[in-house]
C-alpha cells in the first residue's frame with residue numbers, strides 16, 4: 001500500500017525528434033559510443049540514447065524535424081559538409097562526431113547571429129533559468145557577440161498581450177518555427193504562419209492579427225514548444241519560475257489529460273501537459289492548461305455552514321457542528337419518514353475514491369440504495385447499451401487506437417469543443433489520410449477544418465438517430481457488407497438472424513427513412529459502404545447519441561453495426577463513448593447507480609451482496625433505490641426528505657429546472673458538498689466546503705477506462721479533502737469508516753471489484769496509468785477490449801425498432817431545440833466561468849438559421865424568447881448556418897440562460913437519461929427577461945445576500 005502524495009519531477013528528457021518504433025534496429029557509432037536504435041531514428045535522437053546531447057534550437061521531440069537553426073550540425077565519416085543531426089536519419093555502420101573544434105566554431109557562429117538580434121536582458125527575462133537559447137549560448141561557449149545592435153533588428157517590435165493567458169514578445173523570437181509546427185502538427189489548428197522572408201520573417205497569428213482575433217484556440221502547444229520567452233505564460237511572467245512539479249490529472253473533460261503542476265510552494269505557477277501522459281501525449285486544451293484559477297477564486301467557501309430554512313442566513317460553524325447537524329437531521333428524517341426517505345447524489349467531477357465512499361455511505365449508513373450520479377443524465381444509456389450487446393459498460397479502445405483507424409464515424413459528438421485533445425489526435429490521423437463520417441444535426445467544426453473535410457456529413461433531424469443507424473445497418477446487410485466469418489465466430493448467430501430479418505425490412509432502407517431523418521439516401525448508402533469497407537472503422541459518439549428517448553437503443557444500434565462489420569476487438573476500430581466530464585466512467589464503475597454495486601453488479605444478486613456485506617460488516621438492501629428523477633418526484637410527493645449532494649449542481653444541470661427546484665424546496669434537509677455556493681447549494685441547509693482537484697489525492701477514470709492519479713499539490717483550503725468529509729458524516733451517522741489515505745479506499749475497491757483486482761496506487765505510479773480490466777488475466781491493464789471474445793461471451797445483436805420521440809413539433813412549437821457545449825466553458829460553468837475563459841464565451845446564445853430568423857424578424861444579437869411545453873427563457877440570438885432550418889441550438893454553461901427551464905421531462909426508456917437533445921420550441925422577439933429569469937435573479941440576489949451574514953454569526 002502506498003501513501004505517496006506527490007512525485008517531484010525534473011523537466012522530461014527531450015530527444016529532439018519524435019521517437020520511432022521499428023522492429024529493425026540500426027547500429028552506429030557516435031563519438032566512439034556504439035548505439036542501436038530503431039530504423040528511422042534521427043542522429044540527434046540516437047545521440048541522446050548514447051548519452052550525448054547535441055546542441056539544438058529548432059528541434060524538439062514533439063515535432064517532426066525542420067532543420068532550420070543549424071546548431072545541431074555534426075560530422076559523419078565519408079559524408080561531405082556538416083549535416084544537421086535532427087534531419088539526418090541513422091544508417092548501419094555510420095560513424096558520427098558531435099564534438100570537434102570545427103563544429104564548435106560553426107555553432108558559436110550560429111549562436112552569435114541569434115544573440116545579435118536578441119535582447120540581452122536575461123537576468124530580468126521571465127524565461128531566465130528555463131530558456132533553451134540561454135542554455136545553448138552556454139553549451140556552445142559563446143563569449144562575445146561581434147555584431148552590435150546598430151543595424152536592423154527586431155528589438156522594438158511590439159508585444160501582443162491580447163491573450164489573457166500568454167504573451168507574445170516578437171523581439172525575443174528566433175524564428176525557429178516550433179510554434180508554427182506545434183499549431184499544425186500537435187493541435188491541428190494552423191493558426192500561425194511565418195510571415196515575410198529572410199530577415200523580415202516574423203511569426204504571425206492568422207492574417208497578422210492579435211492572438212485573440214486569430215483562429216487560435218489557446219491550447220498552449222505553441223507556448224510549450226517555444227524555446228525562448230517569446231511565447232510565455234503570463235502566470236510565469238508574474239510569479240517567476242516554479243520550484244517543483246507534481247504530476248496530476250486534469251479535472252475537466254473525459255480525455256483525462258496528465259499534467260505537471262509546476263508549483264512555487266503551494267501556488268500553481270503553470271500546468272504543463274505531461275509528455276508521459278498516455279491519454280494526452282503531451283498535449284492540452286485551454287481548460288486544463290490555463291483555466292485552473294477557479295481553484296483559488298475568492299468565491300470559494302472554506303468554512304462549513306448551516307441554516308434551518310433556505311430563507312435563513314447562513315451560520316458559519318465548525319466541521320464537527322456541521323457534520324453532527326447533518327447526521328442528526330438525516331436520522332430525524334429517517335425516524336419520521338422511514339429508511340428510504342433520504343439519499344445521495346455523487347458526481348462525475350469527484351474522484352473514484354470519493355464516489356465509492358458516497359455510495360458506500362448511502363448503502364451502509366443510510367441503509368438503502370438511494371444513490372445516483374450525474375452520469376444518469378449523460379451516459380447511462382452507454383452503460384445499458386454496451387453491456388447488453390458486448391457485455392461491458394465501457395468503451396472498447398484506448399485513444400492511441402485512433403492512429404490505426406482508416407475510417408472514423410463521429411456521431412452526436414463535437415470533439416474539437418468537448419474533447420479537444422483527442423480531437424487533435426483524430427485530426428492528425430485524418431491528415432494522414434483516414435476518412436471521416438460525421439453524423440450530427442449541426443455543422444460542427446470537424447466537418448470542414450484546415451486540411452480536413454468529412455467524406456460525409458449526415459445532417460439528420462434531431463431525434464432520428466435510431467432511424468439513421470437502422471438505415472446504415474440496412475445497407476451493410478443488404479449490400480453483402482457483413483463480415484460473415486466474424487459474426488459466425490464471435491456473435492450469437494441466432495440473435496444475429498433475428499436482427500438481420502428485422503433490419504432488412506424495406507421500411508429500414510435509406511430511401512424510406514429519408515423522410516424521417518432528412519438525410520439523402522445516397523449519402524447514407526455511401527457512408528455505410530465507407531464504414532464497412534474502408535479498412536479499420538472506429539465509431540466515436542457523445543451525448544448526441546445518449547440524451548434521447550431512444551438513447552440506449554441508439555447505443556445498441558452502434559454496437560450492432562460494429563459487430564456486423566467486424567470492427568471490434570483490435571486496434572483502430574471499436575465503439576467509443578466520448579465521456580463528458582472527467583470521471584463519468586469512474587463514477588459509473590464505482591457503483592453510483594441505485595441498482596448496481598461497484599463493477600456493475602446488480603444489488604439483487606445475493607452472492608455479490610454477500611461479498612460486500614462481509615467486508616462492510618452490514619446487511620445490504622436487495623431492492624434497487626431511487627434514481628435522480630424518482631428522488632425529485634418523491635420529494636414533491638412528500639416521501640423523500642433528505643439529500644446529500646457531493647460535487648453536482650442538479651439545480652442547473654438537470655432538465656425541467658422548475659420541477660427540480662420545486663423538489664429541492666420540498667426537502668427538509670439538503671447537504672451540499674461543493675467548492676462554490678452553486679445553484680443547488682442555494683437550496684441547501686448544510687454546506688460542507690469541498691476541495692478542488694489540486695487539494696486532494698485520488699484517481700479519475702477517463703473515457704478509455706484509464707485510471708490516473710490525482711495528486712495533492714496544495715493543502716485543502718477548507719481543511720478537509722472530500723473523502724474525509726464523507727467519512728466524518730458516515731461516522732456521525734453511526735457507520736464507522738476508517739481510512740488513512742485514498743490508496744486504502746482503492747485497495748478496498750480492488751478487493752471487491754473483479755475488473756480492478758490488480759489496481760493499486762503503487763501499480764499506477766509504476767505504469768503512469770492503468771486501463772481496467774486490470775487483474776490476473778491482464779496485470780498491466782487492457783487497452784483494447786473484446787479481443788478474442790466478447791466480455792459476455794458471444795456478441796449479441798439486438799433489434800432496434802425506431803420509435804419517434806413524443807416530443808413533436810407542432811404549429812405552436814415549430815422548431816427543435818438541441819444543446820451542446822463550447823470549448824472554453826465546461827459543463828455548468830461553475831469552474832470556467834470563474835476564469836478568463838469568459839473572454840471567449842461570456843453568455844449562452846441561441847443559434848438560429850437565417851431562414852428561421854428572417855421569418856421571425858430576428859437579427860443577430862436580438863433578445864429572443866424561447867418557449868417550450870416545460871417553460872420559457874430569454875437569450876440573445878446568433879444567426880448561424882451551422883443549424884439546418886427548423887433546428888435551433890444553444891449551450892448551457894450559464895445558469896441565468898435557463899437552458900434547462902425549457903428542456904422537458906422526456907427520457908430514455910431504459911435508463912431515464914433525459915432527452916436534452918430534442919425539445920420542441922417557438923422562438924420570438926422579446927424585450928424583457930422571462931418570468932423564470934426574473935425569479936431566478938431575485939432568488940440568486942437573496943441567497944447571495946444571506947451569504948455575507950455568515951461572518952456576523954460567529955460573533
Ligand code: SF4
Nearest residue numbers: 183216217219220222
Ligand atoms: S495556442 Fe494553440 S491554437 Fe493558439 S496558436 Fe498556439 S498552438 Fe495554435
Ligand code: SF4
Nearest residue numbers: 173174176177179226
Ligand atoms: S515564437 Fe518561439 S517557437 Fe515561435 S518561432 Fe519564435 S522562438 Fe520559435
Ligand code: SF4
Nearest residue numbers: 250252253257285288
Ligand atoms: S482535453 Fe479535457 S482533460 Fe485534456 S486538458 Fe482539455 S479539458 Fe482537460
Ligand code: FES
Nearest residue numbers: 058067069070086
Ligand atoms: S536543431 Fe537541427 S537544425 Fe535546428
